[in-house]
Amino acid sequence: MNYVSAENLTKSYGIKVLFKDISFHINEGDKIAIVAKNGSGKSTLLKILMGKEIADSGTVVINKDIQVVLFDQEIDYNPELTIDEFMMTLDSEPILALKNYHKSLHSTDDAFIEKALNDMEAHKAWDLENEMKQILSQLKITDLDAKMGTLSGGQVKRVALAKLLTETRAEHKHTLLIMDEPTNHLDVEMVEWLENYLTKAKITLLLVTHDRYFLDSVCDIIWEMEDQNLYLHNGSYATYLENKMIREDNMSATIDKANNLYRKELEWMRRQPKARTTKSKSRIDAFYETEKVAKTDTSKQALELDFEMKRLGNKILELKNIDKSFGDKLLLKDFSYQFQRGEKVGIVGKNGAGKSTLLNIIQGYEKFDKGDIETGETISFGYFSQKGLKYKEDERVIDFIKEIAEFYPLANGKSLSASQFLRLFLFDDQTQYSPISKLSGGEKRRLHLMYILYQNPNFLIFDEPTNDLDLPTLTVLENFLQQFQGSLIIVSHDRYFMDRIVDHILAFEGNGKIRDFTGNFSEYREAKSREDAMEKNTAPKPEPVKEIIATPEVPPVSSKKRKMTFKEQRELETIEKEMPELEQQRSKIMGQLNNETDYEKVAKLSAELETVSEKLEEYEMRWLELQEI
DSSP, X not given: OEEEEEEEEEEEETTEEEEEEEEEEEETTOEEEEEEOTTSSHHHHHHHHHTSSOOSEEEEEEOTTXXXXXXXXXXXXXXXXXXXXXXXXXXXXXXXXXXXXXHHTTOOOHHHHHHHHHXXXXXXXXXXXXXXXXXXXXXXXXXXXXXGGGSOHHHHHHHHHHHHHHHHHHOOSEEEEEEESTTTTOOHHHHHHXXXXXXXXXXXXXXXXXXHHHHHHHOSEEEEEETTEEEEEESOHHHHHHHHHHHHHHHHHHHHHHHHHHHHHHHHHHHSOSSOOHHHHHHHHHHHHHHHHHTOOOOOOOOOOOBOOOOOOSOOEEEEEEEEXXXXXXXXXXXXXXXXXXXXXXXXXXXXXXHHHHXXXXXXXXXXXXEEEEEOTTOOEEEEOSSOOOOOTTOBHHHHHHTTOSEEEBTTSOEEEHHHXXXXXXXXXXXXXXXXXXXXXXXXXXXXXXXXXXXXXSEEEEESTTTTOOHHHHHHHHHHHHHOOSEEEEEOOOXXXXXXXXXXXXXXXXXXXXXXXXXXXXXXXXXXXXXXHHHHHHSOOXXXXXXXXXXXXXXXXXXXXXXXXXXXHHHHHHHHHHHHXXXXXXXXXXXXXXXXXXXXXXXXXXXXXXXXXXXXXXXXXXXXXXXXX
């Protein structure tokens, strides 16, 4: 069943063309991810599909039998409503049936009660309330009487996400679900739950996300928006990268041919007389088309720079026996850590566990209850927080950066101008001379990030840097951080980003406990999963309560374990033989991942690692079961 058909869509804002003559179709069951640089028109395209924006030209036909539901970055809500009341504002027949049923419980009107029961049956609403509460619980929203106005921005987004998923579940007609960065403000457990939910759900999905593991798990079609065009890719993120590379290679070959032709035609243009025949007019038109292709800029700034970082002394940063609580909530307990030169540390844990508090303590923004901190004299912090960028409304991008310095120093004695550094972070010349107020939300995040890096700190602290960043910018940032020789702390829920950058994990595991783990994020998660599984299987089972009554004496049941069957014995032997091989295979893949920077190979190795880890975990669980026999 076709949901949406778009033909030759064009949209501009002033002189800036977002996309031109793009066409696409969305069919039932499609799960599509949109990949593009911020400012390319992703959000505008979503608004056109929602009917909130109108294209300059072209047509969009939406099947009359479907509903289009949007999960947007901006959440509209009444702050006086409780969470429960906000959830019940859903405009759907099953929700209305549920509300009327609750009213009927306090009614004496037999006709109203009968109709309410019939509507509950007709709209299959009996299980809807339980499912709604389960979704809220999974997203860590438990106090349904709390007012929306008292919630944090992240909590509001999670409640809105729960409402949207409930709405999709409640409506039994065909639904196109559009989601713009749904994983922002979700911790890893919530992201993995949402990932699993969307993967299994029989829905049609159009998704904008920067989370590459999430994208690969949920979607099987990628739309790439670039240079005013829309390119369609069937398959994984790695397939998209491969196709993109092939397209760019082909484009480079086309430009080379056009350049050769352009040089010849330029000589003819210079020689030709002013009187122009029809034939020469045709050739002149062709010349200008050739010139356009020949002057196409396909250069992708590779970040291979030798940075002149501010000198780091022998003493970097040392935390000694730090305690921190807020009321009865213990965040840090006797925490000590000594940061090393060039160390890249990832901080992970559930929302509210104290990650941002630790960052503030390190920089002196937050007082601690007990302990001591020693900071090296040469340390210059660069802090990227979630508060956003402060700027003057009419200030231009280039002027904002030049306020720091005209040039960025390189170790070879050379330097980059502010404009060149902006281009490295995907700000073209036109955007550089635009007011900051005209930038998209994602472009402002990118400028904020660049503003921090341009100050040339030697100790970077990033608090959720990947939120609202597009994938091209993430690639640039990852390349920069991999070459960065100073110390680095990152708080992030982006699993792919963390796996590429960090080599050490500080995990907030609750009640002030911070675990020090050497390795990347996926390795930590695997180790934690194995430990949790072992703990679950070895936990003592509660003794049954004995009822003291007079009963006839019964011969005791033998507690002797049954013997393994021949099949189980063979299975155990096979598992014990293959487990070391799988562990060796996993270690080999991890080693390759740590030294690999090619996205296609990284994606392929990550998929292999996931398969091997799942198989190993399955074997470990089965081995424990057989050992108990």
